Amino acid sequence: MTLAKDMIGGGRPMRPCSGLGIGCGQVDDHPRHVIDTGTDEDVQFHLDCHAAAGCASCAEQIASRPKNATGQKLLDHLLEQAPTVSQHDDTPQED
């Protein structure tokens, strides 16, 4: 388990990027795609990790991000692109 050095902060939850055999395993508070697994434990992936695993939604979200933007920069970008990003980031949803 690796802790990121560039926390966004502001009360955002710390979560691992892991599960379903994908994800990088890093624990941080960066933007996530939350997947409802139908169990008590949802899994969350960085948008870029999930896009790499074939998620069209995440691929679309990061398609126009500044080069290699992560963490706060990616969050800023997402908020600019879609004011409803919080639904994507923190709301469990079918995938």
Ligand SMILES: [Zn+2]
């Ligand atoms: Zn990741």
Ligand SMILES: [Zn+2]
């Ligand atoms: Zn995704």
